[in-house]
Amino acid sequence: MxxxxxxxxxxxxxxxxxxxxxxxxxxxxxxxxxxxVCRQCTGPDLEIIELKGTGKIRTFxxxxxxxxxxxxEIPYTIVMVELDEGPWIMGNLDGIDPAQASMELxxxxxxMGNKVFPGDKYSAGEGxxxxxxxxx
Amino acid sequence: MQKVAVVGVGETKFSGPQDxxxxxxxxxxxxxxINESNLKPKxxxxxxxxxxxxxxxxxxxxxxxxxxxxxxxxxxxxxxxxGACASASMAVRDAFIWVASGFYDIVLAGGVxxxxxxxxxxxxxxxxxxxxxxxxxxxxxTFPAVFAMLSHLYADTYGIPLEKLREQMARVSIQxxxxxxxxxxxxxxxxxxxMGVDKVLGSFxxxxxxxxxxxxxxxxxxxxxxxxxxxxxxxxxxxxxYITGIGQSSSGPLSNQSDYLPRIRAREISSKQAYDxxxxxxxxxxxxxxxxxxxxxxxxxxxxxGFFDYGTAGEAWEKGEADIGGKIAINPSGxxxxxxxxxxxxxxxxxxxxxxxFRGEVEPERQVEGAKTGLTDTLGGDGGTLVNMxxxxxW
Numbered sequence: 001m002x003x004x005x006x007x008x009x010x011x012x013x014x015x016x017x018x019x020x021x022x023x024x025x026x027x028x029x030x031x032x033x034x035x036x037v038c039r040q041c042t043g044p045d046l047e048i049i050e051l052k053g054t055g056k057i058r059t060f061x062x063x064x065x066x067x068x069x070x071x072x073e074i075p076y077t078i079v080m081v082e083l084d085e086g087p088w089i090m091g092n093l094d095g096i097d098p099a100q101a102s103m104e105l106x107x108x109x110x111x112m113g114n115k116v117f118p119g120d121k122y123s124a125g126e127g128x129x130x131x132x133x134x135x136x
Numbered sequence: 137m138q139k140v141a142v143v144g145v146g147e148t149k150f151s152g153p154q155d156x157x158x159x160x161x162x163x164x165x166x167x168x169x170i171n172e173s174n175l176k177p178k179x180x181x182x183x184x185x186x187x188x189x190x191x192x193x194x195x196x197x198x199x200x201x202x203x204x205x206x207x208x209x210x211x212x213x214x215x216x217x218x219g220a221c222a223s224a225s226m227a228v229r230d231a232f233i234w235v236a237s238g239f240y241d242i243v244l245a246g247g248v249x250x251x252x253x254x255x256x257x258x259x260x261x262x263x264x265x266x267x268x269x270x271x272x273x274x275x276x277x278t279f280p281a282v283f284a285m286l287s288h289l290y291a292d293t294y295g296i297p298l299e300k301l302r303e304q305m306a307r308v309s310i311q312x313x314x315x316x317x318x319x320x321x322x323x324x325x326x327x328x329x330x331m332g333v334d335k336v337l338g339s340f341x342x343x344x345x346x347x348x349x350x351x352x353x354x355x356x357x358x359x360x361x362x363x364x365x366x367x368x369x370x371x372x373x374x375x376x377x378y379i380t381g382i383g384q385s386s387s388g389p390l391s392n393q394s395d396y397l398p399r400i401r402a403r404e405i406s407s408k409q410a411y412d413x414x415x416x417x418x419x420x421x422x423x424x425x426x427x428x429x430x431x432x433x434x435x436x437x438x439x440x441x442g443f444f445d446y447g448t449a450g451e452a453w454e455k456g457e458a459d460i461g462g463k464i465a466i467n468p469s470g471x472x473x474x475x476x477x478x479x480x481x482x483x484x485x486x487x488x489x490x491x492x493x494f495r496g497e498v499e500p501e502r503q504v505e506g507a508k509t510g511l512t513d514t515l516g517g518d519g520g521t522l523v524n525m526x527x528x529x530x531w
Contacts, residue, residue, distance in 0.1 A: 007270050043267045058394075059292065061284035062344045067264050068257035070276055078275050080285055080391060088394035090272045101344065108291050113163060117274035122265070129274035134251055 005034040014114050014128040018075050019053045021087065022046040032087035039087075053112035054135070055083040055103050062098040069120045077101045079132055081110055091130030110136045137521040140235045141369035141376035141530060143362050144173030146246075150323045150357035150476030152171030153252040158190050161358035162203045162248040165481075169244065170207075173362040174372050177208035180362070181240040184215050184231045186247025187480040192262045193250040209244065218480075220266035221429065222516030223247050224359065225523035226492035227481025229382045231363045232525075241368050246360030249478035259354045263479075266517035280351055282390060282518040283430035284343035290398040290432060294447030302345055304450025305431035306336035309349050309473055311459055312428060315502045316470020323355045323476030350431040351355070355476030359484035361491070374531060377491045381414030381526035383407055390518045403440040403515065404520040411442075414526035416509060418442030421526075423493055423504045424464055425486035426513040428471040434458075437513055438466060441524075465504040468493065483523060485511040494529045 005022055015018045022031040024038035025045040032051065037044050060079045075098040082088050092115060093101070110132040119126045146168025148161050162185065170177060185200035196202070204214040217226040224247030229230075231245035263279045286303070291298045299349055310331045316322035317329030328349075336349040369376040383406035387393050393401065417524060418441060427439065429435040435449035442451045443464045457463040469475045469489040472482060490510035492498050510527045 011270075016504070033268070033392055034236065035211065035388075039388075039392060055326060059285040059289035061281050061288065061346075063259060063278060063281050063284075063342075064340075064344075065256065065278065065280065065342045066276070067261035067278060069261065073276055076276055078277060078281055079283065080289075080394075082394070088391040090275050090277065090389075090391045092275050103291065103298050117276075120261075122261070123269065123273070127274040129272075 001044065003036060005048050007034060010034050011128050015116060016128070017053065017113050018110060019051040019130070021049050021051050023049045030085050030087055032083065032089055051083055051085050055081040055110060057110055058082045058088065060093065060101055060105050062101045075099060081132055089130055091132050094131050095133045104124045111135050137237045138238055139366035139378055140232050140363050141366060142377050142491050142527070143360045143364045143369050143372045143376060144169040145491045146172065147321055147359040147485055147488045148357045149321050150355045150478055151252065152323065152356065158187065158194060158196060158199050158248045158250055159202050159206050160247065161356065162360065162398060163207050165246055165358040165360040166203070166207050166244060169346045169360040169362045172202050175242065175362065179242055180209045180212060180244045182234065182243045183209050184217060184227035184243060185243040186217045186227040186483065188218050188220055188223050188249060189251065189254070189262050189479070192258060195255050197502065199248065206277065215290070219521035220516035221427065221477065221479040221482055222514040222523045223480040225512060225514040225525065226384065226521065228361060228484055228487055229384055229523055232379050232382055235363050235365050241365045243363050244360060245363060246358065247481035248358035250356045251478035251479055252356045254354065254418035256354070258359055267519060272389055272391065276342065280343040280430065283432050284346045286398045287345050287432040290436065293398055296447065296450070296516045298345060301450060302337060303333055304454055305350055305435070306333045307453045308428065308431040308434045309336050311453060312467055312471045312473035312478040315448065315468050316474020318499050319470050319475060320503050322470045322474050323353050324470065324474045328474065346430060351356050352429050352472035352477045355478040357476060357478035357481050359481045359488050361484055361487050375495055376530035377494055378530045379525055380528045381416070383409030383524045385522045387519045393519055398436055399446070400436060400440055400515065400519045400522065402519050402522040403437065403513070407441050407513070407524040408513070410524040410526050414528070416526060418443040420509050421464060421511045422507040423468065423490060423510040423511065424467060425465050425471070425489050426466060427515040428467060428473050429477060429515070434466070441511065441513060460502065460504055468504055483512060483514040486514065487525070487527065490527050
């Protein structure tokens with residue numbers, strides 16, 4: 001069976017600041033992070049859609065102890081964002097001082113760009129992630 | 137289906153980096169368990185070993201085969217289980233299923249890890265491999281970062297001011313340190329028994345709001361248990377510990393668990409399976425060894441396991457309700473926080489602790505008097521693998 005939205009296609013779109021998801025033709029639910037089947041009803045009849053890339057911060061952390069190879073990135077802030085279409089997604093937060101990240105971030109509206117992790121010897125190449133910034 | 141008993145247990149001291157190999161560590165724990173069972177290595181029909189990162193820690197894959205040969209379990213089937221921090225619990229659960237089915241009558245299960253030997257940088261990198269590598273690792277996710285985000289989400293979800301929640305979380309670490317400090321097998325034996333809230337809150341920040349003392353250590357160590365069918369068990373010991381309920385569940389990437397977070401839905405499913413199979417409820421549990429990889433993880437686990445209402449576990453720890461003599465004795469071993477976390481061995485270490493608690497063999501200051509029913513809880517990755525087991529005293 002065809003894998004509708006591959007990692008490669010998702011990643012290439014994300015690098016153009018386009019967030020792709022899957023809409024279930026059976027139950028209507030939207031799945032973000034590509035999968036073979038609908039995240040809600042497990043139905044296989046999916047259509048690729050483009051999401052707006054906007055949402056609100058649900059939680060965050062500022063990281064001070066990095067994985068080997070990523071020491072130069074600390075401190076950095078990770079966020080989980082509830083997209084306007086419903087699903088959550090993980091990314092980084094740009095445009096703030098990571099040391100000042102606080103509970104006041106929760107609920108803040110954000111829009112998505114991207115930043116590419118160039119990869120390390122374990123990662124089978126690069127990978128983009130959403131890079132969010134706060135919308136005033 | 138046959139009843140299945142734990143007839144012998146063994147465990148190394150959990151520790152920081154040390155010189156012994158994974159095979160040597162596992163051999164020590166395994167032979168202790170075999171000897172305690174009044175068995176010989178040749179009596180073991182199969183060997184199930186949890187090991188998550190042996191390839192990274194010492195360049196050793198397929199450690200279970202070398203371990204089997206090393207301890208004289210010659211030519212037996214030897215299987216490895218990898219479910220991150222839940223690896224050993226998977227091994228014990230599968231051993232249970234094989235013995236319960238009647239296919240084997242005696243199986244050795246356990247696990248080994250040298251997480252401390254890897255050092256913080258490599259350990260942080262390799263532990264992050266248990267998050268989604270394609271879609272979440274590019275953001276720089278680490279294990280502490282997962283539970284750090286769950287901490288902020290927990291505070292927001294239940295309307296608890298972050299400073300108050302952090303104090304409650306500190307109480308979790310303090311309780312674990314207290315018990316671990318008198319457990320000779322614990323990574324922090326003899327240490328941190330007098331930990332205070334200010335010291336927890338003031339230690340260096342790993343990932344906001346988690347400080348060093350909110351986080352379990354990377355540990356080296358091994359644990360092993362011998363499981364036998366009821367008929368065999370009765371011939372070997374007058375103190376069999378029966379595994380009466382098991383559960384296991386899985387999940388995808390952290391962001392795809394959003395319908396339930398900060399609850400871990402896989403744990404609710406896994407523990408319900410174990411409770412239902414054993415015919416018990418959370419109120420029947422006298423002692424629980426749960427997966428406190430981070431202080432917040434204890435609160436989340438204790439609620440999903442049904443011991444406290446959602447959003448109230450922090451108060452329970454403050455009141456001593458989660459301690460020995462309280463409503464439920466949680467982690468009298470010191471838990472992952474103080475006993476330590478050699479990830480491939482941790483679940484078998486939980487079975488070791490509960491078995492010895494039932495037998496009345498632990499240090500008096502951390503003995504749960506009269507404990508008859510216990511629960512283990514291990515979480516692999518950021519909720520990717522959950523395993524629970526109900527154990528009951530057979531005498």
